Amino acid sequence: MSPPDTTPLVRVDGIHTYYGKSHILHGVSLDVQAGEVVGLLGRNGVGKSTTLKTIMGLVHPTEGTVALEGRPITRLPAHRLARLGIGYVPEDRRIFRLLTVMENLRTGLDRHDVPEDRKRGLLDKAYEYFPVLAERRAQAGGTLSGGEQQMLAIARAMMLEPKIILLDEPTEGLMPRMVAQISAIIDALHRDGVAILLVEQNVPLTLETSQRVYIMEKGVVRHHARASELRHDDTVIHQYLGV
């Protein structure tokens, strides 16, 4: 299948990224349309997280470009990209452990151009999605359970009113009940029109929540398909992921 003709929300084109001397990404290309949930699958260490970090501007590629709504953003620092509408939920969650839940949310919420009532609305929505965060709003982030920290990480990214959220292994290490909740949240964000680039080890969840899927191997995208096709035919999944 070929990508649609409209300008994608995010287009990654042939990026090469290094950590020091090790060459991690060997020309990754992918795109995400506005409001679309896209899965990024692959074994450990193939460069999925690095792809997200490169889009977020946390590492800069030596070659290739990243564009947001057609505008090149390859060289912009992360804090500019966050304000342009890219939310990031990292693999290890990276909650500000000594900040309270509310303060964690305020890191994304306290922007100059946001009127008070809209801030109120964003908070209400986050608390509606994650009622447990409302109960724990005055508690230090570091005291939350793993699942609660994951919810906080997602809620914190939502405070930026992002056009896309880069979601890195949100269900890693979570209990099944929490996994179901994360899956429901991805669907809810999708209904709200937020695009998601989802990196996951949980293949069924990825195929269930995504519209399209990219499969990576050794720093490049090897396969690209509709999630519905992979749901019916798992030979590709077997081939690249061995599951």
Next chain:
Amino acid sequence: MEQLVVQTLNGIVAGMILALVASGLTLIFGIMDVVNFAHGELFMLGAYVGTTTMVVTHNFWVALVVAAVTIALLGAVIQITTLRPLLGRDPLTTILATFGVSLVLQNYALWQYGPVPRKLSEPITGHFKLFDLEYPYYRIAIAVLSAAIIGGLYLFLKYGTYGIWIRATTQDRVMASAMGIPVPLVHVAVFAIGAGMAAASGVLFGPLIGVNHAMGTDWTLKAFIVVVVGGMGNLGGSILASIFISLLEAYAALWVSPSQAVIVSFVALILTLLIRPTGLFVPTPK
């Protein structure tokens, strides 16, 4: 007994000024991992800017504010020109860089103001009777003012948006920037705040001993002792340690000369490093 009370008071006054110097130092270390060897020189230059402003305005409080703002700006310039390019490199490079800055500033002060100490007259001249001693009100005022500035810093860090930005950046620079916090700007602001606080302490302390180009060196040393004893980057710990160390020195001065009493601080430093290298006033790491 009477001497004990007087020395307690002296210890607290010295401790509050030290806390003002050290909290800037520890804030800077916490957020940038930069050990700022030029901190004492910012203290000293603050005092000089204070004397110059006094000549013009004859108002101590104006001098205090002008010195803090001027040195905060200088701090911002130092951060942008000297430290920003070195961020994330081997800590040794920033140590050498700030040490270089300290030598430049110290010699600039010597060249500009000469070797003769300047007098900075105190704004409050009254005394009150403490046993058979006339204790100056100004010393009490120093302690109160320092406490007020530190209290203001605390409230700012605790509740202000920019305070939350600073704390978030201190904990996780990368994630802070992914949340849209302009980390480079936060670094400049923190360095400026630390520098401004050092300058304010310099002006407050100036009337007690006179202002000279080498006055910063002692304070850098003392502030470092405090920051290590209090736990690197731990603001509350630095404040407690400032008072603790100053009280120790004040009490020691009952038996030995004040210049020998400094030894006590070093003993405290060495013991801390031997027994509890993470600092005395931090919770036991898990």
